[in-house]
Amino acid sequence: MAKPLASIVSAGLSKFGKREGVSGRELFVEAFKEAMERCPSLDPRKDIQALIIGQMSESFEHQCHIAPITSDWAGLLPTPAVRTEVACASSAAAIRYGVLAVMSGVYDVVLVGGVEKMTNRTTPEATEYLGMAADFPMEQWNGVTFPGLFALMATAHMHKYGTTEEQMALIAVKNHHNATLNPKAHMRKEVTVEQVLNSRMIAWPLKLFDCSLISDGAACAVITRPELARKFTDTPIQIIGSGHGSDTIGLYEREDLTSLMAVYRAASEAYKMAGVEPSDIDVAEVHDCFTIAEIMAYEALGFCKPGEGGRLIEDGVTTLDGSLPVNPSGGLKAKGHPIGATGAAQLYEIYLQLIGEAGDRQVDGCEVGLTQNLGGSGASCLIHIYRRD
Amino acid sequence: MDEEKPLTIEQFYKFIGEKRLMAVRCEGCGALFIPPRTICNRCLSKDLEWVEVKNRGKLITYTVIYVPPVQFQSMAPYAYGIIQLEDGPRIPGMIRNVEPGDIEIGMELIVDFEEEKDGEQEQQGRQGWPRWPRYFFRPP
Numbered sequence A: 001m002a003k004p005l006a007s008i009v010s011a012g013l014s015k016f017g018k019r020e021g022v023s024g025r026e027l028f029v030e031a032f033k034e035a036m037e038r039c040p041s042l043d044p045r046k047d048i049q050a051l052i053i054g055q056m057s058e059s060f061e062h063q064c065h066i067a068p069i070t071s072d073w074a075g076l077l078p079t080p081a082v083r084t085e086v087a088c089a090s091s092a093a094a095i096r097y098g099v100l101a102v103m104s105g106v107y108d109v110v111l112v113g114g115v116e117k118m119t120n121r122t123t124p125e126a127t128e129y130l131g132m133a134a135d136f137p138m139e140q141w142n143g144v145t146f147p148g149l150f151a152l153m154a155t156a157h158m159h160k161y162g163t164t165e166e167q168m169a170l171i172a173v174k175n176h177h178n179a180t181l182n183p184k185a186h187m188r189k190e191v192t193v194e195q196v197l198n199s200r201m202i203a204w205p206l207k208l209f210d211c212s213l214i215s216d217g218a219a220c221a222v223i224t225r226p227e228l229a230r231k232f233t234d235t236p237i238q239i240i241g242s243g244h245g246s247d248t249i250g251l252y253e254r255e256d257l258t259s260l261m262a263v264y265r266a267a268s269e270a271y272k273m274a275g276v277e278p279s280d281i282d283v284a285e286v287h288d289c290f291t292i293a294e295i296m297a298y299e300a301l302g303f304c305k306p307g308e309g310g311r312l313i314e315d316g317v318t319t320l321d322g323s324l325p326v327n328p329s330g331g332l333k334a335k336g337h338p339i340g341a342t343g344a345a346q347l348y349e350i351y352l353q354l355i356g357e358a359g360d361r362q363v364d365g366c367e368v369g370l371t372q373n374l375g376g377s378g379a380s381c382l383i384h385i386y387r388r389d
Numbered sequence B: 001m002d003e004e005k006p007l008t009i010e011q012f013y014k015f016i017g018e019k020r021l022m023a024v025r026c027e028g029c030g031a032l033f034i035p036p037r038t039i040c041n042r043c044l045s046k047d048l049e050w051v052e053v054k055n056r057g058k059l060i061t062y063t064v065i066y067v068p069p070v071q072f073q074s075m076a077p078y079a080y081g082i083i084q085l086e087d088g089p090r091i092p093g094m095i096r097n098v099e100p101g102d103i104e105i106g107m108e109l110i111v112d113f114e115e116e117k118d119g120e121q122e123q124q125g126r127q128g129w130p131r132w133p134r135y136f137f138r139p140p
């Protein structure tokens, strides 16, 4: 395994859900307070030298310029702050550029994270704002939605590989179960395959329970240069790989609609940098914005061969007691998907798993973890690989 | 005459208003693009020009959208798909004049053009959206 790029010395997560009356900046402070409580030897104003925060859309709260706001509300001013945006992968981008910032030597300690406030809007409004991450002139213009884009991939995957609606439903069943074990999850409720299959149609073949939740939430992490990590904590988690892939914004321009090339590209970079293989991963948080996306992630991450993602969930490999638990947190599906917070929330879960504080959903003995955060219909993907020190 | 038209998305939709499906062809490698670009993303040539393409293609994948964005609420549910044109490029769009249950991957579809009047009606509720003419797919 490669030497660490950077170390995580603390992390925090707000409660996810319909957080009525709580604004984005307040959600971020909630996550920030947890990160500070976990790391008493860190003096926030003295030690944190920059804040990089992901947010997808200013439309929800009619509020741009979130970075200095969160720096101010966290009591960090005059700490400089900047926002990263690559749709749903916005906060994984914050993590990557935070890692690069400490690697550059310019900063010793950086706060990274993300936030999105969404439930103050109606479903059609939220659908429209989320749709803005799709291509305007050809896709939005013709009436596509995000569930619609993933439905196009699901239809193609079903046609090419025989993937079934039942296999997609099993992803929802697994992730809902995991969320019942996560006190911060948005929806802590078991669902059955029948319930998923009989739920309201959103974009055929995707039904309500194939879709992730519209949630409010925030997440953050403190990262530092590896040689400084022990100054702040006895249990640093090392970031050993980081990968970033891009693809066409238009789904229609991609040669193969059943493969997410940005994920393959990011995975190849991250695995190479980390010096690990897919078989070395003990636990992963992947981008299950729709059930088909988790199946396609298995394939692109090398957890199985192309076309065999449906079989992998059917065989129980990725359940909490399987050989490769995926989305122990409940995933975007049931923990919730406050867009800009998702990448950092994935990191938070892997951090808890690797320090052994994941409670009832703890994956025993895990040492190497992975997060995969997808932007839009796959024009961006960021992947990070972590290990216990 | 077409050679002088700008290689812009705006111009692509002006052609749609004239019921012409236009692509740009890269003179370096022959690739066709819809909508137009001014740098070929395959060979990086900057020598591209408008060509008319046949309005026939085959359905690659599709969905039926039940929960639409605000601007399309009066039309839901509607079918939406990606077709591969006979001449090569792929384009996405709404599929009309066919029951969702009768839609199949591989079926032949043609690109048709909305009458301008319909287009104007549809523009209601689309604040801040461009006033482009529309194309859609239907069985031949």
Ligand SMILES: [Zn+2]
Binding pocket: B026, B027, B028, B029, B030, B031, B040, B041, B042, B043, B044, B045
């Ligand atoms: Zn070319």
